[in-house]
Amino acid sequence: MADIEEVVEAAQGLKEVSKMIKDLSGFAHSTVTTTLSLSEAEVASLRVAFACLVCKGPVDKPMFSTCCRTLIGCKACVVEWNSSHSYCPKCRAVDLENSVHEVAGLSEALAPMEKLFI
Numbered sequence: 001m002a003d004i005e006e007v008v009e010a011a012q013g014l015k016e017v018s019k020m021i022k023d024l025s026g027f028a029h030s031t032v033t034t035t036l037s038l039s040e041a042e043v044a045s046l047r048v049a050f051a052c053l054v055c056k057g058p059v060d061k062p063m064f065s066t067c068c069r070t071l072i073g074c075k076a077c078v079v080e081w082n083s084s085h086s087y088c089p090k091c092r093a094v095d096l097e098n099s100v101h102e103v104a105g106l107s108e109a110l111a112p113m114e115k116l117f118i
C-alpha cells in the first residue's frame, strides 16, 4: 500500500502528466485537421513521451509509476513485465508493484497519439 506521501506525489505527477497530455493531444489533433507539420525530432520526442517502455507502441490503458513519476506503459505490458521483473522498466527502482498505478480516464486523451506511431 502506498503511504500518503506517495499518493500526494503521484497526484502531483499526474497533474504534470495530464497537462502535458492535454497540450500534446491538442497538438496531435491539429496535425490531423490542418497541414501543420511536425519535425521529425518533435515526432520522435512525442513518441518517446507516450511510448510503452515494454512494447514500444502507443500506451494502452496507461500505467503511472510513482518512482519516476512517469507513464511507463500499457497495463497489460506492465503486468507482464512485473511478473518477471521487480524493478521499474524506466528508472529501475525496485518494488515496482507498489509504485505503479493505473491512470483512469487517460485512454481517450492518449488516443490521438496513436497516429504518431503509424
Ligand SMILES: [Zn+2]
Residues within 6 Å of the ligand: 052, 053, 054, 055, 056, 057, 058, 059, 060, 073, 074, 077
Ligand atoms: Zn505496451
Ligand SMILES: [Zn+2]
Residues within 6 Å of the ligand: 065, 066, 067, 068, 069, 088, 089, 090, 091, 092, 093
Ligand atoms: Zn520508475
